[in-house]
Amino acid sequence: MTGPVALKAAYIVTWVILLGYLGSLLRRFRRVRQEMKDLKRSS
Amino acid sequence: MKNIFIAFIVLTLGLLAYSTYQGLFVAPTEQTMGEVQRIFYYHVPSAWTAGVCFFVNFLASVVYLWKRNAAGDALAAASAEVGVTFCTIVLITGPIWARPVWGIWWTWDARLTTTLVLWLIYVSYLVLRRFSAGGQAQVLAAALAIFGFVDVPIVYMSIRWFRTQHPSPVMGGGENSGLDPAMLHAFFWNLVAFTCVGIVLMVLRYRLQILEEKVEATHAAAALQGDAR
Numbered sequence: 001m002t003g004p005v006a007l008k009a010a011y012i013v014t015w016v017i018l019l020g021y022l023g024s025l026l027r028r029f030r031r032v033r034q035e036m037k038d039l040k041r042s043s
Numbered sequence: 044m045k046n047i048f049i050a051f052i053v054l055t056l057g058l059l060a061y062s063t064y065q066g067l068f069v070a071p072t073e074q075t076m077g078e079v080q081r082i083f084y085y086h087v088p089s090a091w092t093a094g095v096c097f098f099v100n101f102l103a104s105v106v107y108l109w110k111r112n113a114a115g116d117a118l119a120a121a122s123a124e125v126g127v128t129f130c131t132i133v134l135i136t137g138p139i140w141a142r143p144v145w146g147i148w149w150t151w152d153a154r155l156t157t158t159l160v161l162w163l164i165y166v167s168y169l170v171l172r173r174f175s176a177g178g179q180a181q182v183l184a185a186a187l188a189i190f191g192f193v194d195v196p197i198v199y200m201s202i203r204w205f206r207t208q209h210p211s212p213v214m215g216g217g218e219n220s221g222l223d224p225a226m227l228h229a230f231f232w233n234l235v236a237f238t239c240v241g242i243v244l245m246v247l248r249y250r251l252q253i254l255e256e257k258v259e260a261t262h263a264a265a266a267l268q269g270d271a272r
Contacts, residue, residue, distance in 0.1 A: 001143050006082065007079050011063075011082075013139065014085045017132050018132075022247075025251060035258050
């Protein structure tokens with residue numbers, strides 16, 4: 001692995017991890033909000 | 044409060060764009076390592092942010108054990124997860140830097156090993172929280188967090204206490220340490236930007252934790268009502 005390739009790989013990996021984690025948080029928010037709505041409707 | 048948080052997110056995005064530009068295009072190229080040294084501008088701020096998250100986790104765990112308040116526990120859960128995310132970045136970007144510079148991906152030196160142990164401790168913490176049943180899970184997690192935090196200063200001091208393959212400290216490492224002012228500028232703004240990203244993620248994760256606990260409490264209340272009937 002050459003220097004410039006390693007540099008690109010490191011920056012891409014960082015962004016993929018951060019955006020992936022943010023995406024997982026947003027998915028979990030959507031699921032919990034939906035669950036909350038269903039609970040309110042059923043009670 | 045919501046508007047302040049949105050403004051903070053916008054500020055964080057601006058800081059990230061500025062600091063990445065500084066790290067990639069403005070900071071001078073290091074003479075020995077060349078372009079690959081620029082990984083430093085993401086690697087070290089990630090390690091710093093992980094350390095901040097684990098410190099928040101430590102404080103929140105102490106508060107939880109002391110006061111038994113739900114907010115402390117929620118903050119502990121949030122900060123541990125975000126800390127593990129940043130620690131993962133450190134453990135991946137480090138070997139990517141090491142391969143062209145050292146010729147190897149990994150070596151079991153003190154800094155690398157203690158960082159891997161740190162990651163394993165907080166992954167165990169998350170697994171414990173996720174899969175423990177019963178009322179003692181939060182107490183056990185808080186106790187693990189307090190003992191686990193002992194590794195953070197060990198990681199920081201490892202390159203001072205031991206002779207390691209990992210580079211010696213750039214900041215506060217004695218007479219021959221320090222950065223070129225243009226490098227220092229890029230490093231400083233990346234440090235600020237990553238800290239802000241860590242805060243944004245912790246706030247979001249904290250809110251999610253509070254919502255999840257509300258849903259669990261509503262489920263429990265509904266189950267109790269069903270039993271009563």
